[in-house]
Amino acid sequence: MFGFVDNWGGDVETGRMRDWPRGVIPFGGDYNPEQWPREVWREDIAAMQRAGVTFVSLGIFSWSWVEPSDGTYDFGWLDEVMGLLAAADIAVDLATATASPPMWLAQAHPEIAPIDHDGQRLWPGSRQAWCPSSATFTAYATRLAEAMARRYHDHPALAMWHISNEYGCHNTPCFCDTCADGFRDWLRQRYDSLDALNEAWGAAFWSQRYADWSQPLPPRRTPTFPNPGQTLDYRRYQSDALLQQFLAERAVLLEHSPGVPITTNFMTMRHFSHLDYHRWAAHLTEPVDRISTDHYVVDLLADPWAEQAFCGDLTRGIAGGGPWLLMEHSTSAVNWQPVNRPKPVGGTIRDSLTHVARGADMIGFFQWRASRAGAEKFHSALLPHAGEDSARFAEVCRLGEIAGRLGEVSGSRVESQVAILWDYDAQWATQGPALPSAQVQYPDLAIEIHRALRERHVPADVVYPGADLTAYRLIIVPTLYLVSDAHAAAIEAAVATGADVLVTYFSGIVDERDHIRLGGYPGAFRELLGVRSTEFAPLRPGEVVALSGAHSGSVWSEDVALAGAEAVLTFTEGPAAGHAAFTRYAVAPQGGSASGVRWYLATRPDRDTLAEIVGTLCASAGVEPVLPGAPDGVDLTRRRAADGRSWVFAINHTDLARTVPVTGVDLVTGRHTGGQCEVPAGGVAVVRED
Numbered sequence: 001m002f003g004f005v006d007n008w009g010g011d012v013e014t015g016r017m018r019d020w021p022r023g024v025i026p027f028g029g030d031y032n033p034e035q036w037p038r039e040v041w042r043e044d045i046a047a048m049q050r051a052g053v054t055f056v057s058l059g060i061f062s063w064s065w066v067e068p069s070d071g072t073y074d075f076g077w078l079d080e081v082m083g084l085l086a087a088a089d090i091a092v093d094l095a096t097a098t099a100s101p102p103m104w105l106a107q108a109h110p111e112i113a114p115i116d117h118d119g120q121r122l123w124p125g126s127r128q129a130w131c132p133s134s135a136t137f138t139a140y141a142t143r144l145a146e147a148m149a150r151r152y153h154d155h156p157a158l159a160m161w162h163i164s165n166e167y168g169c170h171n172t173p174c175f176c177d178t179c180a181d182g183f184r185d186w187l188r189q190r191y192d193s194l195d196a197l198n199e200a201w202g203a204a205f206w207s208q209r210y211a212d213w214s215q216p217l218p219p220r221r222t223p224t225f226p227n228p229g230q231t232l233d234y235r236r237y238q239s240d241a242l243l244q245q246f247l248a249e250r251a252v253l254l255e256h257s258p259g260v261p262i263t264t265n266f267m268t269m270r271h272f273s274h275l276d277y278h279r280w281a282a283h284l285t286e287p288v289d290r291i292s293t294d295h296y297v298v299d300l301l302a303d304p305w306a307e308q309a310f311c312g313d314l315t316r317g318i319a320g321g322g323p324w325l326l327m328e329h330s331t332s333a334v335n336w337q338p339v340n341r342p343k344p345v346g347g348t349i350r351d352s353l354t355h356v357a358r359g360a361d362m363i364g365f366f367q368w369r370a371s372r373a374g375a376e377k378f379h380s381a382l383l384p385h386a387g388e389d390s391a392r393f394a395e396v397c398r399l400g401e402i403a404g405r406l407g408e409v410s411g412s413r414v415e416s417q418v419a420i421l422w423d424y425d426a427q428w429a430t431q432g433p434a435l436p437s438a439q440v441q442y443p444d445l446a447i448e449i450h451r452a453l454r455e456r457h458v459p460a461d462v463v464y465p466g467a468d469l470t471a472y473r474l475i476i477v478p479t480l481y482l483v484s485d486a487h488a489a490a491i492e493a494a495v496a497t498g499a500d501v502l503v504t505y506f507s508g509i510v511d512e513r514d515h516i517r518l519g520g521y522p523g524a525f526r527e528l529l530g531v532r533s534t535e536f537a538p539l540r541p542g543e544v545v546a547l548s549g550a551h552s553g554s555v556w557s558e559d560v561a562l563a564g565a566e567a568v569l570t571f572t573e574g575p576a577a578g579h580a581a582f583t584r585y586a587v588a589p590q591g592g593s594a595s596g597v598r599w600y601l602a603t604r605p606d607r608d609t610l611a612e613i614v615g616t617l618c619a620s621a622g623v624e625p626v627l628p629g630a631p632d633g634v635d636l637t638r639r640r641a642a643d644g645r646s647w648v649f650a651i652n653h654t655d656l657a658r659t660v661p662v663t664g665v666d667l668v669t670g671r672h673t674g675g676q677c678e679v680p681a682g683g684v685a686v687v688r689e690d
């Protein structure tokens with residue numbers, strides 16, 4: 001017993017002592033009290049209460065504080081903090097504290113350090129210096145997870161477990177000998193025989209044939225291009241190795257702290273592609289697991305809001321369409337971009353609610369109090385260096401109030417008639433060596449098409465090709481370079497039952513082993529789309545070619561020949577002049593049921609052209625906007641509860657107030673809209689529809 005709380009109360013039946021905050025959207029962030037003297041803790045809790053904080057994530061980087069030396073635990077300080085939080089009714093998402101190994105472990109086991117591509121060891125002195133394949137690391141991490149679970153499983157502050165932190169951030173890919181061994185085991189499981197491995201990797205090429213299981217290696221630095229099959233498998237292996245680390249800790253929590261939800265924070269951002277989150281999510285199941293993610297606005301992107309909205313929809317897809325948790329984002333500037341600008345006034349609230357609009361049922365930040373020392377001392381926080389007397393803290397308090405009023409949306413689901421397919425295997429393969437064009441970046445078209453839909457007030461789900469596609473009116477297949485037979489068949493099946501489909505260039509080209517699908521491009525989708533190309537003609541950096549009409553394209557062209565489809569737009573210049581750039585194929589109904597219209601896009605259109613194309617697709621597929629007649633520059637989504645209640649989220653990205661035609665109570669202002677909801681410049685409305 002912890003002394004300072006005499007009656008823990010709670011739900012005896014399940015063994016769970018505290019519920020996740022109900023009736024609100026939980027609001028809070030990472031709390032790192034070990035960075036501050038004890039006196040500050042009470043001030044922290046009081047300020048959290050003023051800000052409306054209802055949860056914190058505690059102990060993420062606390063390993064060296066809870067286990068200061070091998071097998072010796074110091075829970076005193078954590079008991080005290082947990083007690084303060086329990087007394088203040090602030091729920092704790094408690095870390096297993098295993099994200100960053102302590103110095104004593106690094107010293108005792110230097111072999112757990114990751115080794116980079118060039119054989120360079122990554123030393124302690126930063127964070128997460130551990131090898132994904134290290135069984136030594138697993139042993140120490142699970143021992144700590146067990147100690148944490150035994151200590152806190154029935155603590156009245158505990159509401160959720162948080163395993164590690166952003167798996168794969170900083171320590172993958174690792175190329176050490178332990179990973180090499182792990183990779184060989186993984187390959188044996190996957191391929192069974194060396195013949196199958198040699199076949200999958202195309203090892204006949206450049207004399208790479210493997211004659212013994214001791215021979216395959218991680219794709220370390222090679223004289224020239226490494227083997228693409230080996231590279232792709234290594235990415236799969238590293239993701240799986242980290243998944244095993246996660247599952248090992250999870251198993252410990254299930255045993256010693258049953259009934260408490262578990263999460264680990266993903267990182268669904270454009271620039272992070274180390275883990276196959278769809279594969280991970282397949283191991284995360286209700287009612288135990290919660291899908292959570294972190295998202296940071298990348299100021300240097302041409303359109304950071306496009307990436308932000310896309311990633312929210314991707315996270316929802318990973319969560320199977322259900323609600324997810326926004327574990328971290330920033331109130332204002334980060335510290336890891338070349339230039340770190342603050343968010344505009346109102347930007348904290350707008351960014352947070354953008355995620356809620358896309359299905360987040362929690363608003364979390366890194367971190368509660370801005371650090372005064374360490375590598376992240378210039379990262380914004382809920383409580384800035386300036387203290388409570390600051391405009392940012394005032395905005396944080398306002399957000400806390402809003403989160404307190406948004407509880408009714410919890411559990412509701414975002415409505416969408418459009419699916420954009422996203423696949424990590426395809427992303428990894430398009431990052432592989434020696435492809436037709438380095439200009440082709442896997443996320444580009446996916447995010448651009450998503451943006452064009454958003455601009456028409458059409459929400460989209462970003463989903464795995466293996467997801468259930470049958471309910472969508474329109475399926476977008478952007479740059480799905482690698483596609484398995486099963487996924488290609490699933491897309492075809494959805495089209496056969498009436499969904500329209502848009503496939504973009506460099507899709508369907510290889511199978512899951514990265515082997516070319518022979519007979520002409522776009523391989524797996526040739527027959528579906530009624531087109532066939534025999535040569536790619538990628539465009540040079542900066543090269544723009546005219547298309548018929550006043551249209552243009554960049555990045556890609558190819559010698560598309562029509563094999564059933566009709567040309568809607570044609571290249572009028574460049575290496576594929578005279579060939580179709582955008583095609584339409586409508587197959588006559590067979591046996592009464594009409595299959596969907598199939599579109600192929602063989603270039604990256606300019607923004608206006610893409611807007612037109614997306615308009616054409618939506619009209620053809622009968623895809624409707626969230627609200628008709630809504631103004632430009634406002635993002636709209638609708639969340640709907642199982643009982644039919646619905647909420648329209650309107651995010652105003654312009655610097656003028658906008659009026660949105662929706663009737664109901666705006667939960668942000670508490671006022672009835674009377675049919676026309678005014679959304680302030682850079683502001684947000686959340687309208688419970690009448």
Ligand code: GLA
Nearest residue numbers: 165166294296328334366379
């Ligand atoms: C990540 C980490 C946090 C912090 C933030 C800074 O998301 O999980 O610990 O480093 O980045 O943006």
Ligand code: ZN
Nearest residue numbers: 131174176179
């Ligand atoms: Zn390793």
